[in-house]
Each structure stands twice: as C-alpha cells, then as structure tokens.
Amino acid sequence: MERFTQGFYGYAVAMLVCLAGVGVFLLVTPQSRTEHIPKVDFSFDVANMRRDAPYQVWSPDQVPAGWIPTSSRMTKEKGAVTWRLGFATAKRSHAMLAQSDERPAAEFANRLANTGEVTGSVQIGGVTWEQRVRKDKNQRSLVRLLPDATVVVTGTAQWDELSALAGSIKQQTRVTS
Known part of the structure; x- marks a missing residue:
C-alpha cells in the first residue's frame, strides 16, 4: 500500500x-448547446427620446425578422441628446442605429462610422444614405445628415442587413409636455 502513496x-x-x-x-452537469443573446426592450428609450430629444x-x-435588440442607451451630454440601439442580426453580425443632435453633425457621423470618407450613396425607402467603409475594422456605415439631427446605421453586418435596418426606421411623433 505504501507503494501507491509515494513517488511517481x-x-x-x-x-x-x-x-x-x-x-x-x-x-452529469447539464450543458446548454443553445445560443443565448441577451435581449433588451428599447421601447422605454423611444418614449424618453420622443419626450426629451x-x-x-x-x-x-418593426425589428427585422431574426434580429435581437441587445443594447439601448440614451444620453444627454454637452447639450446633445444621443441614442444608440444595438442589434445582433439574423446572420449574427452586429448592427447599430445611432442618432444625435450633436454639433458639428459631421463629427458625430465620422466618429460613429470611424471614417469621414464617403464611398458612395444608396437609396433606401426613397431616401438617400451616404455609404462609408472602414475596411481595417470590418465596419460599414449608412449616414443621413438631417437639418436637426444625424442618423447613423453602422456595424459589422453586410450592406443588405444594414439597409434592412435603415429601411425599417420611421420618424416618431414628438411628445410635448
């Protein structure tokens, strides 16, 4: 017995x-093989934005089929109201809708797109969007510079998914107190 308690x-x-x-x-430990992506309800931020922006x-x-809203954040900084809404797309890429009245508008768009270089334009739902690409970050962006705000749809998602998100957004009625 001592032989098994000593040495190699x-x-x-x-x-x-x-x-x-x-x-x-x-x-014996149960293991889940299903994907778990946390889902958020962004309706509260939409209501707050309609009131405060x-x-x-x-x-x-309507969120595109198979997409999961994963983050929603509204901020008020330096006089600007900004909202960022993130998604896991149906192809499990990342896409984000961001909007702000930050000035200058071009700086907000450049920061979100990680580039100021416009590579083209595309018509989505009768509206023209600037296209921007940052290849080293695998990031594509659609940008609309509006008179009172800037809207950016960006992420690692392909153009078809970013276009689906851009095409799904609608102007919300402003709530006045």
Whole structure:
C-alpha cells in the first residue's frame, strides 16, 4: 500500500483519480448547446427620446425578422441628446442605429462610422444614405445628415442587413409636455 502513496506511481494514481472525478462531473452537469443573446426592450428609450430629444426621433417600426435588440442607451451630454440601439442580426453580425443632435453633425457621423470618407450613396425607402467603409475594422456605415439631427446605421453586418435596418426606421411623433 505504501507503494501507491509515494513517488511517481502515487502521483500518477492521484492524477488519474482527479481526472476521473472531473470527467464524471462534466458528464452529469447539464450543458446548454443553445445560443443565448441577451435581449433588451428599447421601447422605454423611444418614449424618453420622443419626450426629451429636441429633434424628430427615428426608431425601427418593426425589428427585422431574426434580429435581437441587445443594447439601448440614451444620453444627454454637452447639450446633445444621443441614442444608440444595438442589434445582433439574423446572420449574427452586429448592427447599430445611432442618432444625435450633436454639433458639428459631421463629427458625430465620422466618429460613429470611424471614417469621414464617403464611398458612395444608396437609396433606401426613397431616401438617400451616404455609404462609408472602414475596411481595417470590418465596419460599414449608412449616414443621413438631417437639418436637426444625424442618423447613423453602422456595424459589422453586410450592406443588405444594414439597409434592412435603415429601411425599417420611421420618424416618431414628438411628445410635448
């Protein structure tokens, strides 16, 4: 018996016993193989934006099929009201709708798109959007510079998904107190 409690053999036996215990633990522990993406309700931020933003707010009328809203954040800083709404797309890429009355508007758009270079334009729902690409970050952006606000749709999603998000947004009625 002393032979198994000392030296290399003792070490090997102790290691095998530990590994067997870990193996049994892994076999009996339930494991989920389903994807879990946290989902947020952004309706509260839409209501707050409609009340607090000094500009017309744009929000998805209907979230594209298979998309999951993962983050929503409204901020009031330096006199600007900004809202960022993030999504996991149906293809599990990232897309974000951001809008603000921050001035100068071009700086907000450049910061969100990570570039100031306009690479083209596209018509979505009868509206012209600037296209911007930041290849080293795998980021594509659609930008609308409105008189009172800037709307940016951006992310790692492909153009078709970003266009679907841009096409889903509708102007919300402003709530006055």
